[in-house]
Amino acid sequence: MPSSSAAAPGPKGDVDERVRSTGRSGAVRWGRPTGSGVGFSPPPIAPLPSPTADSIPMLECKEVPRYRVTSVEEIRRLFAKQEPFITEEQDNPDxxxxxxxxxxxxxxxxxxxRDWRVQDFEQTVFDPFVPPVENTAVMPFDTFLERFENPIPGRQNYVNIWPTEGTPFAMDFFAKMREFGKKLPLTQPDxxxxxxxxxxxxxxxxxxxxxxxxxxxGTVRGEKLYIFFPPDRHHLKKLEAYPVRTTQGWWSRIGFGPLDPELFPQLEGTKPxxxxxxxxxxVWLPPCWWHHVSxxxxxxxxxxxxxHDPHSKRYYYHWRMRTTRWLGRRQGVLRKVLATH
Incomplete structure (x- = not known):
């Protein structure tokens, strides 16, 4: 999971003197806001250093194991371990x-x-219950592809395309994509x-x-670097989970740039x-594992x-997430009631 657009605006209100950049790109010290704003409103984040082979996170990491599998049953057995793993499909004719x-x-x-909505991670605003992925820009897809092929240093763009969008030709492309999926050891046979x-x-x-x-x-072109952290209370505290209004997961207050322990001391003592x-x-990832992708x-x-993974309900994270969503919905109702009086 960098564009010509500005990031989404943050909540109103001033930020007190304790909220300041450390002076290192991508690192922010957090304090309490003042004024009428809700939650935290960080100062603008400087353009991030682009990850290169020389800036791969300076963390001591365990390598994700690799397998060659031929059946859904093997995938399910590996998933039951509740740890990340990689399957190799390079020799798969499909x-x-x-x-x-x-x-x-x-x-x-x-x-x-066509115009497409592009996710912009140049800046991320952590207003409670507002997902960072709302920082998006709309641009012609051709413009995005130009940046995709000739990126601007210090800016990061993503575009994700769903099968429900696009021309009939695009739908044909996704039909081929699904046909390919039928021949992979996925959890759904169709x-x-x-x-x-x-x-x-x-x-x-x-x-x-x-x-x-x-x-x-599944990587089709290029290379991607994934850093994972286990789903336990130790990492929930170390990585500073922050609730946002989404049913899909939580974000961390760290991890805007390369995961450098010098920038983020909280990373000391983690087990990535x-x-x-x-x-x-x-790469296959069980639910609730933290991940940073570059x-x-x-x-x-x-x-x-x-x-779908039935193991997810056993996680403390899962139940805390459900509680946060429940409180968030009721907070929204309360605000509407107060606004009408």
Whole structure:
């Protein structure tokens, strides 16, 4: 999970003197806001350093294990361990056939004349119950592809394309994508698990967050670096989970740039896992694992799927998330009532 647009505006109200940048790109000290605003409103974040091979997170990481699997049953057995793993599909003829059409040139033919909403992670506003992914820009898809192929240093853009969007030709593309999914060891035999296409240019970073559902990410073009943290109370405290208005997961107050312990001392004492995925690598992530994603060297095209995992209900994170959503809904109702009196 950098554009020409500005980030979404934050809540009104001044920020007291304790909320200041550390002077290092991407690092922010947090304090309490004053005025009428709700929650925290950070100062503008300086443009982030683009990740490169030399700026891969300076964390001691455990490597995510790799497997070659041939059945859904094997995937389920690996998922039951509730740890990340990688399956290798480079030699899979179906992956090779799909990769032939999954190119920037082919995608340009399908969507070049349409406007798309692009996720902008240059700045992220952490207002309670406002998801960071609302920082988006609308631009012609052709313009995005230009940045995808020739990224602007210090800016990170993502575009994710769902099967319900696009021209009939685009729908045909996703039909091929689902056909490919039927021949992979996914959890749904009809290939419907395989449902999202992601494009990101060099330097793109998805801030540290976790989802309440299981995911798989297959790299088709380029390379992606994933850093994972286990779903336990120790990491919930260390990574400073922050509630946002989304049913999908929580974000961390750290992790805007490369996960450098010098920038973020909270990372000391954590136990991260690392996966550098190349074309044909599918990384599988159980629910509630923290993950930070970066594109170090070249533009990437990735396909991802969401999977149901019954193990998610056992996590403390899952129940805390449900409680937060329940309180958030009632807080919204209370605000509306007060606003009418």
């Amino acid at each position: 992956f090779q056939e799909f990769a032939k059409i999954c190119t920037a040139e082919h995608i340009r033919e399908l969507w070049a004349n 290939g419907q698990d395989l449902k999202t296409l992601w494009l990101g240019g060099k330097g793109t970073i998805t801030p540290l967050h976790y989802d309440t559902y299981a995911r798989s990410h 896992w690392r996966a550098l995925c190349k074309p044909g690598d599918f 594109i170090p060297e070249s533009p990437t095209i990735t396909i991802s799927a969401t999977h």
